[in-house]
Amino acid sequence: MNLFERLRGSDSHTARTAKERLRLVLIHDRADLPPAKLEAIKDELVALLSRYIEIDPSLVNVSLTKERNQQRLVADIPLSPERARRREAR
Amino acid sequence: MTAKIATITSGKGGVGKTTATANIGVALAASGRRTVCIDADIGLRNLDVIMGLENRIVYDLVDVVEGRCKIRQAMIKDKRLPDLYLLPAAQTRDKTAVSPQDMIRLADELRGDFDWILIDSPAGIERGFRNAIAPADTVLIVTNPEVSAVRDADRIIGLVEAEEKGPARLIVNRVKPEMVRRGDMLGTDDILDVLAIELIGMVPEDDSIVLASNQGVPAALDPRSRAGKAFRDIARRLNGEVVPFESLATRDGFFGRISRLVKPGGGS
Numbered sequence: 182m183n184l185f186e187r188l189r190g191s192d193s194h195t196a197r198t199a200k201e202r203l204r205l206v207l208i209h210d211r212a213d214l215p216p217a218k219l220e221a222i223k224d225e226l227v228a229l230l231s232r233y234i235e236i237d238p239s240l241v242n243v244s245l246t247k248e249r250n251q252q253r254l255v256a257d258i259p260l261s262p263e264r265a266r267r268r269e270a271r
Numbered sequence: 272m273t274a275k276i277a278t279i280t281s282g283k284g285g286v287g288k289t290t291a292t293a294n295i296g297v298a299l300a301a302s303g304r305r306t307v308c309i310d311a312d313i314g315l316r317n318l319d320v321i322m323g324l325e326n327r328i329v330y331d332l333v334d335v336v337e338g339r340c341k342i343r344q345a346m347i348k349d350k351r352l353p354d355l356y357l358l359p360a361a362q363t364r365d366k367t368a369v370s371p372q373d374m375i376r377l378a379d380e381l382r383g384d385f386d387w388i389l390i391d392s393p394a395g396i397e398r399g400f401r402n403a404i405a406p407a408d409t410v411l412i413v414t415n416p417e418v419s420a421v422r423d424a425d426r427i428i429g430l431v432e433a434e435e436k437g438p439a440r441l442i443v444n445r446v447k448p449e450m451v452r453r454g455d456m457l458g459t460d461d462i463l464d465v466l467a468i469e470l471i472g473m474v475p476e477d478d479s480i481v482l483a484s485n486q487g488v489p490a491a492l493d494p495r496s497r498a499g500k501a502f503r504d505i506a507r508r509l510n511g512e513v514v515p516f517e518s519l520a521t522r523d524g525f526f527g528r529i530s531r532l533v534k535p536g537g538g539s
Contacts, residue, residue, distance in 0.1 A: 194454035200461045203418050207425050207465060 208245045212252050235261040274385040276378050278407035282423030284394030286415045287444040292391035293321040294491040298506035300355035304386035310360035311403040312393035319359045323487025333361035336373045366398040371405030378406035410439040416457040440471035447476045472505035474498050
């Protein structure tokens with residue numbers, strides 16, 4: 182930061198924050214899936230999957246992403262390490 | 272003559288639609304194009320005061336639509352530019368007084384007499400917006416370098432495409448080059464990056480716009496106004512001219528110039 186930037190008191194770079202927030206809000210707007218609805222989907226997914234497999238709800242991540250022009254709903258569901266260990270022990 | 276119809280819209284209020292309409296209209300008329308600006312913001316008319324024609328209104332858009340006068344009687348001829356006209360909105364009615372079909376009929380009636388018909392859309396995505404874009408051949412979306420305004424612009428882009436009026440082009444208004452340069456304001460490239468839309472103009476924040484609206488003399492008439500110059504460039508691009516985008520960053524304030532002297536290349 183040079184003298185003049187210091188005089189202006191400017192190392193905040195809030196534009197970057199703005200762009201990030203904008204990206205995220207547009208991803209949700211375009212898919213018509215607000216974050217709260219996504220959270221509900223996640224809860225139902227966890228409930229459903231838990232009937233068949235052991236998962237740790239706190240590790241489940243459901244999010245919207247965008248690659249080029251393709252919007253994607255991505256569910257990342259790590260299988261519980263407990264489960265893997267038990268299988269090996271068998 | 273067969274007019275092209277351009278609607279200026281935004282979604283969010285207060286981003287500068289009316290200012291843009293008045294200034295682009297003035298710039299088109301100053302370059303010899305017969306131009307009429309239509310205020311489609313029924314109930315909240317403002318284009319008249321920005322253009323400085325508020326004292327001469329006798330009839331308005333709703334009077335025309337409801338058959339109380341001829342379209343010619345409602346149009347106000349600008350004092351300064353012989354090729355510029357205003358069709359004012361009604362102030363005491365609301366958006367439902369006019370339908371999209373009415374707007375199409377009105378525009379078709381004017382088409383033969385003008386080169387350009389500019390329609391100043393109200394904020395929002397309801398009836399007033401639908402009225403404003405119904406007759407459009409092309410749509411210009413005004414935004415500011417702020418999260419809220421860009422978000423609304425994105426919504427409008429989608430609606431314009433759904434109405435098959437796209438692709439719309441973007442005006443980024445009220446840019447503060449100094450803030451963009453120090454990373455505290457979204458730059459035009461950031462905005463284009465998230466919106467995926469073509470740019471037609473980038474207008475700096477400029478005190479001359481306030482002076483212009485105080486006086487009712489659009490800044491595009493002032494050869495020294497930076498914002499006025501940006502609007503004149505937009506008018507030229509509308510006419511199909513290729514006008515390079517001025518790098519606003521080269522015209523920033525005292526600190527900007529000094530720090531470039533100290534640090535050539537400018538990076539931080």
